[in-house]
Amino acid sequence: MSKPEIACWFDFASNYSYLSIMRLAQQDEVAVRWKPFLLGPIFKEQGWDNSPFVLQKNKGDYVWQDMPRQCAKYGLPWRQPTAFPRRSMLAARVALLGEAQPWMAGFCTRTMLANFAHDQDIGSEACIATILGELGLDAAAVLEAALSPDNKARLHARTDEAKALRIFGAPTFFVGPDMYWGNDRLDDALAQARIAGG
Amino acid sequence: MSKPEIACWFDFASNYSYLSIMRLAQQDEVAVRWKPFLLGPIFKEQGWDNSPFVLQKNKGDYVWQDMPRQCAKYGLPWRQPTAFPRRSMLAARVALLGEAQPWMAGFCTRTMLANFAHDQDIGSEACIATILGELGLDAAAVLEAALSPDNKARLHARTDEAKALRIFGAPTFFVGPDMYWGNDRLDDALAQARIAGG
Numbered sequence: 001m002s003k004p005e006i007a008c009w010f011d012f013a014s015n016y017s018y019l020s021i022m023r024l025a026q027q028d029e030v031a032v033r034w035k036p037f038l039l040g041p042i043f044k045e046q047g048w049d050n051s052p053f054v055l056q057k058n059k060g061d062y063v064w065q066d067m068p069r070q071c072a073k074y075g076l077p078w079r080q081p082t083a084f085p086r087r088s089m090l091a092a093r094v095a096l097l098g099e100a101q102p103w104m105a106g107f108c109t110r111t112m113l114a115n116f117a118h119d120q121d122i123g124s125e126a127c128i129a130t131i132l133g134e135l136g137l138d139a140a141a142v143l144e145a146a147l148s149p150d151n152k153a154r155l156h157a158r159t160d161e162a163k164a165l166r167i168f169g170a171p172t173f174f175v176g177p178d179m180y181w182g183n184d185r186l187d188d189a190l191a192q193a194r195i196a197g198g
Numbered sequence: 199m200s201k202p203e204i205a206c207w208f209d210f211a212s213n214y215s216y217l218s219i220m221r222l223a224q225q226d227e228v229a230v231r232w233k234p235f236l237l238g239p240i241f242k243e244q245g246w247d248n249s250p251f252v253l254q255k256n257k258g259d260y261v262w263q264d265m266p267r268q269c270a271k272y273g274l275p276w277r278q279p280t281a282f283p284r285r286s287m288l289a290a291r292v293a294l295l296g297e298a299q300p301w302m303a304g305f306c307t308r309t310m311l312a313n314f315a316h317d318q319d320i321g322s323e324a325c326i327a328t329i330l331g332e333l334g335l336d337a338a339a340v341l342e343a344a345l346s347p348d349n350k351a352r353l354h355a356r357t358d359e360a361k362a363l364r365i366f367g368a369p370t371f372f373v374g375p376d377m378y379w380g381n382d383r384l385d386d387a388l389a390q391a392r393i394a395g396g
Contacts, residue, residue, distance in 0.1 A: 184382040
């Protein structure tokens with residue numbers, strides 16, 4: 001038996017990605033291939049210059065009613081961010097470096113908590129440096145690597161890969177070729193991963 | 199103890215409404231206040247001249263992968279409609295007449311099955327008349343009442359009510375003032391109804 005595997009495509013600015021990242025980090029039955037990417041270019045292709053939760057006011061207002069209920073259901077902390085969506089490019093670039101590192105899950109959960117439980121600006125180098133320091137990493141060195149042209153190109157390629165996979169939102173999960181969109185499909189995707197891996 | 203109650207706002211053209219209508223009809227622990235309405239005018243207010251599942255091609259194609267999986271999960275039949283979204287105004291007008299009638303749940307489930315399991319044109323009078331006949335009703339009389347100016351005005355008022363409630367999609371549930379959007383929130387809404395009614 002191989003270990004079940006799921007790919008998780010997410011954006012640190014996405015509140016529903018927050019739910020899934022926390023839930024995936026709390027389990028170890030299914031291996032997670034982390035796929036940080038940027039939703040902005042995906043939305044731009046649909047003609048949107050911002051999150052649909054901003055552009056569609058009724059839906060957006062609903063989301064902020066939905067989130068505390070969802071967080072209560074999953075036992076997760078919640079504070080509505082005073083800025084939304086927050087700039088997630090820096091966090092995504094750091095996460096690209098961490099994908100295969102033991103600190104990846106810790107970085108993702110701490111960054112999500114900073115945004116959605118502690119109302120911190122994850123777009124700032126200071127915030128990300130603090131998180132990296134808490135993980136026992138050399139924050140200056142990681143940030144330098146994250147901001148390198150090579151790594152910038154990698155994030156661009158990752159987001160192109162998301163477009164090629166026809167991803168239209170986040171979080172999005174893949175189990176083999178099968179796409180599952182949204183935190184509401186995480187249980188279905190995990191169940192499918194167990195079948196596929198078992 | 200009063201019986202728990204939920205309001206279910208739905209459009210017969212909406213595939214995710216299909217799932218919720220069938221699930222609500224299969225339970226009798228929670229009383230359902232049926233609220234047929236038309237999504238089209240809601241979408242128009244957002245600047246859309248069609249379903250987002252048509253306008254957003256990647257999302258739309260995903261939906262047709264998602265639906266058979268969701269139907270399998272809920273034990274519901276499924277055949278992808280050859281036309282989407284189907285004209286639902288006639289069915290909505292009939293349902294307005296049936297809201298407080300014993301045949302309402304039967305009409306709703308049969309019409310949803312016609313659209314999403316039997317690929318029938320629920321926009322046609324013949325299709326709706328057949329369903330009404332199967333329910334033992336005088337189809338001609340019901341259709342005449344459904345098509346009356348008074349009833350047309352009632353559907354218009356219903357859809358205005360949806361706008362006033364800031365509904366942006368279907369299905370949408372209310373438990374008291376609390377809104378729950380989407381079939382994925384039906385369990386949460388039913389749980390809340392039991393708490394509120396208990």
